[in-house]
Amino acid sequence: MIRIVLAEDHNIVRNGIRSLLEDQPWIEIVAEAINGHQVMEKIAEGLNPDVILADINMPELDGLSLTEKLKTFMPQIKVLILSMLDHEKYVVKAINAGAAGYLLKSISKEELLFAIQHTAAGNKYICSDLSMKMLARLPVHSSSFDSDQTSSAQLSKREKEVLALIAEGYTNSEISDMLFTSRRTVEGHRQKLIEKTGARNTAALIKYAVKSGIID
The missing domain is CATH 1.10.10.10 (Winged helix-like DNA-binding domain superfamily/Winged helix DNA-binding domain)
Structure with a gap:
């Protein structure tokens, strides 16, 4: 079972991601948050997820800042950054911050599930659209x-x-x-x-x- 936290400040987007994941028997959504501060508060209270799906842009504490904090205090937690930003510089920033992967919000359900499994196992993952774009350069x-x-x-x-x-x-x-x-x-x-x-x-x-x- 892979324990997941959804960190996304847009309710519609967060609910959409939940609907894609909650029917998977190997996934348990253990918490939701609208910013990085809420995630850190839940972890301080004892929550210990395997993977956090974090929007790159959130109020108060964004996905990259959250990733940096977790890299210092809870490095075993894998962070998958979710974003609409498809420029390579954001991918580099995310990986340098300690993210396990970078996903565009336009990816398919199949690729999202694969990315979760792959990163939970300790690997890195960049979504295929971005990988192709980076390869071309x-x-x-x-x-x-x-x-x-x-x-x-x-x-x-x-x-x-x-x-x-x-x-x-x-x-x-x-x-x-x-x-x-x-x-x-x-x-x-x-x-x-x-x-x-x-x-x-x-x-x-x-x-x-x-x-x-x-x-x-």
Whole structure:
């Protein structure tokens, strides 16, 4: 069970996120807050969540400031920043502040669930739209994974198929339909791809696919 706090000052947005998550048997929404101060108060009272979904812009104490405080006092709590801001500089600020990930509010339910699982397990995650945008700005020769892993990673035929579809921008649900398998199976393949290639995010996975010749 992953215990989650929703920190978002807009009721409609917060209620929408809750509706996406509350039907998942492996998620428990343990608290809601409209700013970072409320989150810190709840933690001071003994609340110990695994993941906090925090809006980057909140009154009194915003998502980045909250993340910095938690990095100092409760580093085991993972913070996923939610934002409408799609510029790379905000991603960098969030990661430097200690965030486990950065998500645009336009992401799909499937990607949100994957991001929660991935970061709760101790990994970093940047949503696919931002990863693609950042990838486009990187020089072709740069790498986000270890070169030894690039040459040694042994991928199965199905993992290569999943990787190729990820690189083409398909969601986990779309990939499961195309490969006639379950979404959970696709999520498992995606996690194994990350582990085998040493990639830290979707952009790095795509770069691996290009460098290894899986896609052109």
